[in-house]
Structures are given as structure tokens and as C-alpha cells.
Amino acid sequence: MADSTAVTKPILAVQNLSKSFTTGGPRILNGMTFHQKPGQFVAVVGPSGCGKTTLLRCIAALMQPDEGEVLHRGQHFDDPPSWLSVVFQDYNRSLFPWLSVRQNVAFGLRGVSARDPQIMAALSAVNLEHAADLYPWQLSGGMQQRCALARSIVVKPKLLLLDEPFASVDAQTRIDLQDMVMGICRSMQLSTLLVTHDIDEAVFMADKVVVLSTRPARVVEEIAIDLPHPRDQLVTKETPEFLRLRHHVYTLVRQQAQKLPRETQTER
Amino acid sequence: MQSPGLATLDPLKPDAARRWPGTGRSIQFVVMTRAVNSAKGAAGAAVVVAMWETVRGLGLVDPRDLPSTFAIVRAVADGLRGGELASAVAMTVGSWAPGLLLAAVAGAAGGVALALLPRLEIAIRPLLEFLRPIPSVALIPVALLVLGVGLQMQLFMIAFASIWPVLFSTKTGVEGVDPRFMETGRVLHLRPGARILRIVLPAALPAFATGLRTASAIALVVAITVEMLTGQGGIGSYIENVRLNGLVTEMWAAIFVTGVLGYLVNAVFMAIERALMPWGPEYRDR
Amino acid sequence: MTARSLTITPLAWQAGTIVALVAIWHWAAIFHPAVYLPPIQRVADGYIRLCHGELLFSALLPSLYRLLAGFVVAVVVGSVVGIAMGSLRGLDPWVRPTLEYLRFIPAVAILPAALLLLGPTDQMRIFVIAFGSVFPVLLAATDGARRVDPTLIDVARVSGLSTIERLWRVVLPAALPSVFSGVRVALSIALVMMVISELIAADDGLGFYILRNQRLFQTANVYAGVLMIGTIGLILTLTLLAVEKRVLAWHRGWRGLMEANRG
Structure with a gap:
């Protein structure tokens, strides 16, 4: 070995x-x-x-x-x-309820606005572009977990x-x-x-x-x-x-x- | 067990023979935790005292305005041991208690009436909504005009200021009585009077008690304010008098005694609330 | 009863109450004149005089300035200290007993001490207003910060946020609904303390204005001043509710969702 x-x-x-x-x-x-x-x-x-x-x-x-x-x-x-990034078990507890989907994804990126193309790229990787401006409570469970996934891959x-x-x-x-x-x-x-x-x-x-x-x-x-x-x-x-x-x-x-x-x- | 640190004493061991009631934790653990926390609390208070003495020592404030904590403690002891301070406290409590009692009776009656007679509530709602944002202390000058200086005016102001929390929480409490209780009463052929006495009032009692605790603090503030403003005997006028006579240590002593009074008043009403609703949220949180 | 009569009847009753009260007052003021029963017209005149000219600058504005300054200090200090206490768990047992004592001192009682140390100044009044109203904010913020979901803290740590950033970007927003409930209580206390501080130690402001007019037996002006204080309280409360509704829009939707999940 x-x-x-x-x-x-x-x-x-x-x-x-x-x-x-x-x-x-x-x-x-x-x-x-x-x-x-x-x-x-x-x-x-x-x-x-x-x-x-x-x-x-x-x-x-x-x-x-x-x-x-x-x-x-x-x-x-x-x-x-x-x-290193983490997707946590309870999606409805790991998204920030006061941030939109776009802002949640941008959370870990420093000095990057929520309008940055990186955010949209991550969202389209999880098929969530259409929900960018919604808030977590407006999403289904699967969509919330995709949002959490986008947030963890956007930091590469x-x-x-x-x-x-x-x-x-x-x-x-x-x-x-x-x-x-x-x-x-x-x-x-x-x-x-x-x-x-x-x-x-x-x-x-x-x-x-x-x-x-x-x-x-x-x-x-x-x-x-x-x-x-x-x-x-x-x-x-x-x-x-x-x-x-x-x-x-x-x-x-x-x-x-x-x-x-x-x-x-x-x-x- | 070799090192009985706090963590190892705990948690929730099935074999621990003796538990603190209601927690499932061992008596040792609870006693230790409380002792440590009390020591920390005392240390925190000691830091505040040390800061007080430092401000004094450095002369950041005229030391005549900020007497040493030792002198203040001695003044508290002197004042309470047959001094004027003790009688001032007694006088304040003597007007606070009947004023609050008036508010409790009138507020409870009003709250029940407003909750059970929706037409009455609708009719006088504009009046309530009009009076609500006006701080009661602003009406002290009005009360002075109508009632003049004296105990009567002080009682009226205390009662008027402290009636609102009692009234509104009693009303909420009565409105929150489960309709099934009322139906039970009707099924049991209770007359309306008996239904109010035996179902509505007991069910609304916890809400009433919470309102009364809020009211007790307001009543104290108003009692002291009226005393300061009109010279009516009590802590308020005592504090003003000693300040005007340059008895600074006595003034600070009286202020700290007032704090203790406020604390005790709250503790008493908290205990009443606990007795009335051992399941209530206040019991869990504080 | 039809739906239409249900909505109209209460309004009719309420209008009836108001008209009746005004009528009784008016009638009593004419037929049983007394010092404490000025004609309504004169109260209205006094109210309007408070809104412009000399009285605007000597009564209304000083009061508003002290009230807002003391209230803002209370909200800022209460939120900052409360959030620190709620998130740094170890701090609580050291500080809590002292705070529990301080918060039950009736705020009027410290007014003479503040007067002694700071003199009859605006700083003194702002201090007294802030002292009286800081505790509800502080306790609510502590409570809110303590209840932040630990998963959110983990997310913040994985995202590499420093402690300060974490408090600002995670704990503060999460505690905001709780903070707002404390702020509403604080506003009403601040108003009371503003009035008291001006009744006892001021030579301008609305409290001083009503007390002076009481001594001059200008009753209509006393009532006008009281009404003005009520108006300030009402407007500030409504403003606060509007701000809260905007800032906490996410919270209502989120809470609704959590309740739906539970039910």
C-alpha cells in the first residue's frame, strides 16, 4: 500500500x-x-x-x-x-429563513454580491434558477435541500x-x-x-x-x-x-x- | 470514579439513587451546579462594586456624590433600624397595596365584563384605544387638578395606572377559556352566574395573575413618582428630601432599598403565579 | 343577522360612543363649568398650538429628542449586550444576578441619583429613559440568541465566519423576532420615563409644559399636552409595527410553515 x-x-x-x-x-x-x-x-x-x-x-x-x-x-x-463544505441533515433548519434562495447560496462567499453569475451557475446546477428570489418557507423540502446543496458547491x-x-x-x-x-x-x-x-x-x-x-x-x-x-x-x-x-x-x-x-x- | 468533575456527576444516570425533583438529575449535580453559579453571580456583583470603588478612587466623579459602598451599606442598616427610611418604605407600601388592590378588583371585573359582553366591548373600544397610548403618569397633573394633593389622588393614580394590564390580560384570559368547558357547564345545568364563578374565573386566573404582576411594578413606579412630585410621604419624597439636603449617602441607600423593594414585589407575585399555574411558561423560563 | 349589518353595527356603536362622550363633555363644560372641565374647543386650540411656533421648539421637539435618543440607546445597548449574553453561554451566570437586581429598581428612583451626577441636563434624561427601557430589550435579545438553531451556527462555522460575523449575520437576524417584542415593551416604558423625567427635572418639554399649565390652572393646555403625548406614543407604536412587519416578513411565513409541519 x-x-x-x-x-x-x-x-x-x-x-x-x-x-x-x-x-x-x-x-x-x-x-x-x-x-x-x-x-x-x-x-x-x-x-x-x-x-x-x-x-x-x-x-x-x-x-x-x-x-x-x-x-x-x-x-x-x-x-x-x-x-470543505457540509450539507446538513435537516434542510429546514440549515437554511437561513431571513435570506432568499440567492442570498442563502451567496452566504459563504466573501465579497460576492447575491447577483453574481457564480450564484446563478450553482443554482442552475441544481435546477433552481427559477426560485432564486423566493424565501426558504416558499420552497418544498426537495427544493430546500437543493438550495443547501447549491450553497455548499458554490464555494468550490x-x-x-x-x-x-x-x-x-x-x-x-x-x-x-x-x-x-x-x-x-x-x-x-x-x-x-x-x-x-x-x-x-x-x-x-x-x-x-x-x-x-x-x-x-x-x-x-x-x-x-x-x-x-x-x-x-x-x-x-x-x-x-x-x-x-x-x-x-x-x-x-x-x-x-x-x-x-x-x-x-x-x-x- | 476517580475525578468527580461536574460532567461525570451527571447526566441522567439510571442508577443514581437520589434525584432532584422534576429534573431527573442527581442531587449532587444540581447542588454543585447551583453553588458554582451562585459563586459566579457573587463574583459578578463584586466586580460591579469594585468598579464603583475604582470610579470613586480615580476621582472620575466628585467623591461626595459617590459615597463608598461600605458607607451606603451602613446607611441602609441605620435607615432600616428604626430610621426614617423604614417608615418611608412602609408609607409607600401602604399606598401601593390598596391602590393595586383597587386596580386588581376593578381590572378583573372590567376584563370579565368586556370578554363576556362583546357589545359592550365594541361600544367602548374607541375609548380604550384612545386611553391606551397615553402614559398614565402624564395624567398626574390632571389628577392634581381634579383631586388635589393627598392620599386620595395618589391612590387614584396608582389604581388608574395599574388597572390596564390587569384588565387586558383578564380579558384575554377569559376569551381564551376553552368553549368545551362552557359546554360542560351547560350540560351540568349550571346557571350563568355559577358558570362564571366556577368555570370562567378559575380558567382565567393565571392570565389575571400575570397581568397583576406587571401591574405591581407599574404601581410602584407611579407611587414613587407621585411622592417625588407632590411631597406625599414615602420613599419618593424621602429620596428627594435627602438629596436636596445634601445627604448623598442616605440618598444612595434609599435607592438601593427601593431596588430591593421592587425585587421583592416581583418575587412575591412570581410566587403567586407559580402557585396558580405550575405548568405556566413563566415557571419554566425564569 | 346578515354579514353587512355585522360589519356596520359595531362602527355605528363606536361612532355613537364617541359622539356621546364628546356631547356629554361639551354639555357639562357649558352647564357645570369647573376648572377641570374646559370646553373642547380650547383643548383643540391648545393641541394645535403645540404643533407649530414657539411651543413646537420648547415642548414637542425637546421631548421627542430625549425620547428617541434614550430609546435608541436602550435598543442598541440591550440588543448588543443581550445577544452577547445569549450566545456566550458562560457569561450568563456571572452577569445575570446583578441584572436581575438592577432591572427591578423602579427607574424613577434612580432619577435623583442621575440628577446629582449629571445635573439637570439632557444627558441625564436620556440616561434615565434608556435605563428604564433597556431591560426588556436585553432580556428578549438574550432569550432570542439562546434559541438560535445550532445547525445555523454550524453552517456559519463551515462557511468560515468569525465570531463577530457570526453574531452579526446569523445570531442577530435569528434573534430579531424576539428582540422586536422587547422593543415594543421598551417603547412604552421610554415614553413613561420621558414624561416622568420632564415632570420632575426639566424646564422644557411636554412634561414640563403640562405641569406648568396645571399650576397656572390652564386646564385646556394640560389636556392638550396629554393628548400630544398620547399622539406621540401612537405614532411611534404604529411606525414600529410597520418596520417590524417589513423586517420580519420572512418570520411570519417561516413560522406558518413550521406550524403547518407540526400540525
């Missing part, structure tokens, strides 16, 4: 990462390690409540780990680096983090959004890290799936997904290779979910 790391330095290296909510309290993440190559699409799956969002917040440098480290291109960051990030971005939209919208995100990430040659609990989504979209254990979470297995691009919702999902991979990931996640102690399951 030494030769391959010398050629392509990982854009993201998670090394022996541990984290708990309170000092000395129970761990949420426990010695987690995985790497992501530039341009790679990685999906992180695991049983619900296993600490995926905590992991994402550590990776985004919104939180510092208790042990281990997160390196972006070999460097440590105390605050989110400028070339190198690494895009997606935290269950399609969790609260309906099935059809979800499929459309998956295709849209894959298209954008490939055309911009983005490194993308998707956190999801949907196994189909993970296998369909990613180049590599990282399966997490139940709490305290660690990496159970990393699975390379070598399905050819471009992927199609019907064709790809019917190939034997897709079904085999899906079966494999599903079995791993289910094994983990069954390991959950009884009281932890009923707690929520």
Missing part, C-alpha cells in the same frame, strides 16, 4: 478517532480509522444511533476528537477548512460532506436528488463523504462503503464498490454485482443492529 499513498495522498484520513459526549463518559466513537482518496465518493453506513453525525462533526472540525485525529490532506484543523470545495441529506424527503425526490448529487460530484471531481442509514443509497452512489459497528462505533469493514459509471437507478440496481454488494453490506449492518443490547434499543 505504501506506493499508492505516495502517489495519492488521502484527502481525508481518520486515524484512531475516539469521542465521548462528556469527559470520562461512555464513548460514542471508539478507535475509528479509514482513509479517503481525492475524487473518491465514500459512504458511511451503520445502525441508527451509532454516532454517524458525531463522526461527521469531527470530520468537519466542528468538534475535536478526544483521541486520535482527523487529517485533511495530511493537516490538522481546529476550525472547518475553507475548502474539495471535500463535500453530506449528513443524511435525503432523509426527510419523499421517495421520488430522493431518487432525483441522488442522481443530481452524483452528477455534480463527478463533474466537479469532488471528494464526497456521505453519511446515511440507507444501504441501497450507499452502494448505489459510492466508490467505497464504510460500515460502522453499533455504539461505541468503530469501522467493521471497508467495501470497495466497483460498479461502472455512469450509474442508472434501474440498470445498475439490477446488476448481479449491485445485488451481491447490497446483500453483503445489509448482512453486516443487520448483524450490528442485532448486537444492540435490549435496553439501548428501547431507550429512544
